[in-house]
Amino acid sequence: MLEALWNNVDYVASVVLFCIGLYIIIAKNNLIKKFLGLNIMETAVFAFIIALGVVDDGSPPIMGEGASGPFASPIPHALVLTGIVVAVSTTALALSLIIRIYRQCGTIEADELREME
Amino acid sequence: MKKALVAALLIIISIPMLIAVAAMPPHGDADSPVHTHVSARYIEHGEEEAGAENLVTGVLLNYRGLDTAGEVIVIFTALMAAFAVLITHPGRGEESGPTTAALDPEPGTEPESDSKAPPPISPVVSFMVRLLTPFTTLFAIYVILNGHVTPGGGFQGGAILGGMFIALTIVLGEDKVRTLLPRRAAPWMQGAAVFAFVAIGVIGAATTGYFLGYPTDASLHLVRELMMVVIEIGIGLGGAAIFATIFLQMEAE
Amino acid sequence: MYTWPHWLPLVVLTPLLGAALTPIVSLRTRHVAPWWALGMMTVTSVAAGMLILRVALEGPFSYLPGGWVRPYGIELRFDEFSASISVICLIGWLAVLYSFRYTEWLREVPKQRIPYYYALLLLNLGGMIGFVVTGDLFNLFVFLEILSLSGYALVAVSGEHIAEMAAFKYLLMGAISSLIVLFSVGILFGITGSLNMADVASRLGDTGSVAPAALALGMLTVGFMVKAALFPVHIWLPDAHSIAPSPISAVLSGLVVKLGILGMLRLYQIYYTSGIIDLFVLNQILVWLGAISIIMGAFFAVFQDDIKLMLAYSTISNIGYIVMGLGLFTNFSIIGGSVHVFNHAIIKATLFFAAGAMIYRTGYRTLSDLRGIGSSMPLTSIAISIGAISIVGIPPTAGFLCKWYIALGAFEANQPFFGFVLIFGALLIFVYYIRMVNAFYFQAPVRQEVVDATEAPASMLYPTLLLAALCLIMGVLGRIPLAFIEPAVQRLLTPLGG
Known part of the structure; x- marks a missing residue:
């Protein structure tokens, strides 16, 4: 078991990072901090997917002269590029909402906002 | 107390996750399903099939083109969302169309209070940003145009351009930078990525019978490359315009 | 005409x-x-009509963008479950029409936001259609993000701080669930090397990686559960759905939450055909969560005075019915659950449209303020009453047939307890129905605005009446969707090669 964990230590790190992000979202009170937790979770997922495409002693999947294998899988890179753009879009919307909430309520602490409701 | 409870809960959740990832195919193993199934064909035939030396671009624009089309729509959604959430000046530009008031207050007609002076910026920062602007632009264009040969592409180049735009806004103030996004042209630029994708997709449907199909004939290699470059330019331009607009919109708010 | 292949990319x-x-x-x-x-939306509806005609005549078919064969490209797949785009187009079209006057009225919405409101509504509907027709796991995630992002923004569009807080809560939970979905798509890709659903289903059985497959199943279920607002991850729904503008409430409550259910159906297709994991445990969990959702949603709905908040809680209850139908995993219950996806969308849109019309005319949104509105807005009141009868499930309305099938499924699966839960939930909702009818028809008005109110403008009244009529028609013609869904459920329940 421990050996399997050690072999897949990249995946384990992603899981740990994922849970840290989730902890921040639940436990922190400030909306921006909550949002940073979400960004940590996003990073964890991207790291996980990128790690799937790694091959030992591999080179990047760019063909052309002088390129020799084994090549890393190109699919995870394409997926993560899409994922990053999605994450950027979510970030933009969340920050817009936080700006508006701060302008209207004067605070971005979750418990104070709950009292105002 | 609450925090300890949450931490304990997450540790309990993480145990099955750890067990499961430990049972995944070994990391970096060349015989794992990731490398032997779909990727194997991409690596073997991708260069001639998809027409891009950089296989990541080949996957993005050709094999999984619809994903990338969806992705540019996601970022366009973010722009629409930022507008829908952030615009707050009722009455301004009421009859002259929405984008006017949102983006480009016409000089002269604005109330005094809105044309705030740019905050003082250190001359060193200001000089460096101005100095680097042409080089950054050149680099961004290089990244966009060579996306199918070297690492890079429309999104990366667009992000560089957008970042440059934001730096310029901080240094020069928004009024000067807004002239780069003229009122009439702004929505076309923001939608450039979507339009480029749909245009190329429809051309593909007309010529090859499949949406987003590229000519596979070896003699048409240059046409295929041109189609990819058009999409990359669209993504780069659209991405940069969207990043810049969202930033301007947030700052105006 | 209907065999033209490009209808499928066109509709998306x-x-x-x-x-x-x-x-x-x-x-x-x-x-x-x-x-x-x-x-x-009209063009989209025409394309959707062609596609549904083709699937009815020829059975499921695929479209390959770029011409790449499975599993090398992305596959768009149109099967009987994808026929739910009919209801997406119908409610989407009516919601756009309904918004004509409604958005102009919303005092808080700056007028410049209105074009972006329509752009977001179109993005939301397009994302839903894409989600339903795609045959690729990662593509599913991309469309999920399009529809989620536009949904968060649409909740906040009215510009009140309560709406923005509700949207942020929705965004936070929605984004977490999207990441959970993406993580599990990554796991499935890692153990099968493919992203095409059919290809994943056929390769999953041979991988032997049971633990990762089980984790992916669990995480995908949780992710879609959040999107579907099933107990205990429903907490974002009441705020978001009651505060959004009424046409958006109809779209979110009628359609967007259903996509979580469709996601679960796709998941079942993959896991049941591969046979790698016995789904018994998951089914039991879903049945129980569904039962709790039914009771809890109905219970909270009964005690609400705010009419839209009550409708939002009733959505949670109805999602419970659908999930319970899936979890019982018998022929009858799955058919009942799938058809309830269609019917509940129509019923809930009727209710939100009618409630929106009342709020539009009077400015009040609680039952105690809306007393006596039955005499000043008779048609709207009839529409909301028909909707309420349907949601209780009294024959001959649309709600009856599905609940009947789910109850039959419960007895077929030898779990009659859940049949009683279903009936108890319906009774609870019935209490609310009585309260509403009592307030509308048998109590004297307390507000001058209610007395002075007239019927809503035509662009709002006719969509409401059309949907109310559909609630009745679907009750009578309910056998048509049942017959349509049946072969798909049969295929779902028969493992490949079995």
């Missing part, structure tokens, strides 16, 4: 491209935007 891309063009067509005047959105 028309609303999405239409959204990208909305800011351009409304450059000169914002009054073009609603008509533009309506036109785009």
Whole structure:
């Protein structure tokens, strides 16, 4: 078991990072901090997917002269590029909402906002 | 107390996750399903099939083109969302169309209070940003145009351009930078990525019978490359315009 | 005509491209935007009609963008479950029409936001259509993000701080669930090397990686559960759905939460055909969560005075019915659950449209303020009553047949307890129905606005009445969707090669 964990230590790190992000979202009170937790979770997922495409002693999947294998899988890179753009879009919307909430309520602490409701 | 409870809960959740990832195919193993199934064909035939030396671009624009089309729509959604959430000046530009008031207050007609002076910026920062602007632009264009040969592409180049735009806004103030996004042209630029994708997709449907199909004939290699470059330019331009607009919109708010 | 292959990409891309063009067509005047959105939805509906005709005549078919064969490219797959785009187009079209007057009225919405409102609505509908027709796991995630992002923004569009807080809560939970979905798509890719659903289903059985497959199943279920607002991850729904503008409430409550259910159906297709994991445990969990959702949603609904909040809680209850139907995993219950996806969308849209019309005319949204509205807005009151009868499930309305099938499924699965839960939930909702009818028809008005109210304008009244009529018609003609869904459920329940 421990050996399997050690072999897949990249995946384990992603899981740990994922849970840290989730902890921040639940436990922190400030909306921006909550949002940073979400960004940590996003990073964890991207790291996980990128790690799937790694091959030992591999080179990047760019063909052309002088390129020799084994090549890393190109699919995870394409997926993560899409994922990053999605994450950027979510970030933009969340920050817009936080700006508006701060302008209207004067605070971005979750418990104070709950009292105002 | 609450925090300890949450931490304990997450540790309990993480145990099955750890067990499961430990049972995944070994990391970096060349015989794992990731490398032997779909990727194997991409690596073997991708260069001639998809027409891009950089296989990541080949996957993005050709094999999984619809994903990338969806992705540019996601970022366009973010722009629409930022507008829908952030615009707050009722009455301004009421009859002259929405984008006017949102983006480009016409000089002269604005109330005094809105044309705030740019905050003082250190001359060193200001000089460096101005100095680097042409080089950054050149680099961004290089990244966009060579996306199918070297690492890079429309999104990366667009992000560089957008970042440059934001730096310029901080240094020069928004009024000067807004002239780069003229009122009439702004929505076309923001939608450039979507339009480029749909245009190329429809051309593909007309010529090859499949949406987003590229000519596979070896003699048409240059046409295929041109189609990819058009999409990359669209993504780069659209991405940069969207990043810049969202930033301007947030700052105006 | 209907065999033209390009209807399938057209149905996805028309609303999405239409959204990208909305800011351009409304450059000169914002009054073009609603008509533009309506036109785009009309084209989409025509394409959807062709596709449904083809699937009814020929059975499921695929479209390969770029011409790459499975599993090397992305596959768009149209099967009987995808026929739910009919209800997406119907409610989407009516919601656009309904918004014509409603958005103009919303005092808080700055007028410049209106074109973006329509752009977001089109993006939301296009994302839903894409989600339903795609046959690729990662593509599913991309469309999920399009529809989620536009949904968060649409909740906040009214610009009140409560709406923005509700939208942020929705965004936070929605984004977490999207990441959970993406993580599990990554796991499935890692153990099968493929992203195409059919290919994953056929390869999953041979991988032997049971633990990762089980984790992916569990995480995907949780992710879709959040999107579907099942107990205990429903907490974002009541705020978001009651505060959004009424046409958006109808779209979110009628359609968007259903996509979580469709996601679960796709998941079942993959896991049941591969046979790698016995789904018994998951089914039991789903049945129980569904039962709790039914009771809890109905219970909270009964005690609400705010009419839209009550409808939002009733959505949670109805999602419980559908999930319970899936979890019982018998022929009858799955058919009942799948058809309830269609019917509940129509019923809930009727209710939100009618409630929106009342709020539009009077400015009040609680039952105690709306007393006596039955005499000043008779047609709208009849529509909301029909909707309420349907949601209780009294024959001959649309709600009856599905609940009947789910109850039959419970007895078929030898778990009659859940049949009683179902009936108990319906009784609870019935209490609310009595309260509402009592307030509308048998109590004297307390507000002058209610006495002075007239019927809503035609662009709001006719969509409401049309949907109310559909609630009745679907009750009588309910056998048609049942017959349509049946072969798909049969295929779902028969493992490949079994």
